[in-house]
Amino acid sequence: MKLFPLELPNKPILNISKISRKIKINVTVPSGSSESIVIISNGSPDDIVFGILSFHSDGKELVGIVKPPRITRIAVLDIIKTYLLKLKPRIKKMLILMDQEEDNLNDIFDKCKRRLIKNNISITKEEGELRLKVYDCKYVDREFKIILVINGLDEIDVKKHRIEDHLIKAACLFLKDFKPKVNDYNGPQNLDNRLSSPYNKVGGQDEKYKK
């Protein structure tokens, strides 16, 4: 999958391009046209993770990527009508990436559904699993799918669940005795920074790690 921006300069696409250059993957193109868009509702590092996933999804399909500048999470559902009504070709699929944060998953999905209805978007079918829902939607004469992905892992003991939870889980699997006290770090982002160098002290494992 190749990603093209609908705005420049746009932080997610610049972040993806930066990481693409560093790790020698090629996932961004300057322009394109598509029936699908990805809406990054939180920001970084969700954009970077998505960029890497795009590379691994392979293929040459073009998909637009947007990050509404001033709104986050569920509020992005208020502006999807702009994408539906103004973009050509007609948008058929929207993938929305959203952090769980402190909310209960069911509450998020309920709030999303209520928000869609408030925006006169009806849901004709719903399927999915724990953190991913696919809604078949209708707005006036437009039929489209919203694929809603909620980032975070319940098994990671943090106050706010974000995409970084997956990194922590990876660290737990990678470093045998790693038991993060992530609440001490006031969220996983700091931990992410500490994990960035293999010689950093992480949960007192640094000496063992060096060996």
Add this chain to the structure above:
Amino acid sequence: MINRIKIKNLKGIKEGELDLFPLTILLGSNNSGKTTILEALFLASNPFRKVPYFDKDKNLLAVEVLQLMHETLKAEGFAFLLHRYTAQEAEIDCNVNSENYILKFIKYYGKVYVNSNRKIPQEKIDIRGKGIVPSIGYLSLFNNELHIHFDLFLVDNSLLISPNLIKFGYNYLEKNWASIINMGVCRKVAEESSTLSNESYKDITIEPFLGGKLSIYAYLEDGTRIRLGDLGEGIQSYIITRILYEVEGPSIVLWDDVESHFNPKILFKISNWFGDLLDEGKQIVLTTHSLEAARIIGEINEEKAGIYLINLDKNILKTKKITLEEIEEFKEAGIDVRVADSMLL
């Protein structure tokens, strides 16, 4: 005022049309046809009229100015006017007060004959397959030879401004300084330009520089002088454009890449100047890549402005009129109309 323009087979535009406003702002990516629209409007007045640009000891004609703008290819002749160089005929159709004024460029045996549908004295050319065709002049396809039969205005006169033309405008001012200085516009332009700079200009003069060659100077309040060419490019462009406008007195101002060399302060000043021109009944058509420029100029002159997003799809002009509110709405949704043009047109 030109209400509508239709273009066929002119340069990169195979076909296209556009409604024009008192102030029309054309936004688009590179190679989207913006400059060709301005050039069509510029030619519509008469390709053979003299315009205030000077190069190599001669006052240029409108069509020669376009040739100069595309000089990078170092190609002689006027084949560049015809779509893909091979179209048999190009057409510019301007609607003015419900009348259509059509200018045709007809290729025939190494020449491009220029024909107008206006009732004016024209030469009669016998073109095989078309019969007798009236012509106001011709252009050679292969060299810079041209022949003029009629050089008066066919529609309202227009002035084309482009960053590429500023030096030729400067040359024109230098060569015609004696008449320009007597018009009394230099002091007014100098004083207005002071509001854009940290220096206070009182007048614009022409005097010998070191070595004796004449140069145009901005004359400062303290009696010192700075050569116009040594001022920042933005101030230079502004001063030259303003004087050229006063000299030419066009009904239509065509400005390519209006944001070029200008910071928002100068853009703001120009926007207000445009407001004055619009109040006088003038028409303005601009191209820009800058949303900031479109917003500043469009917002100040909102009632008279129309903003278009344009692009070419297989050489067919595609346009979408957008409002400033829509630009804001798109911005809120993370969409930049210039970047997402392929999904908006």
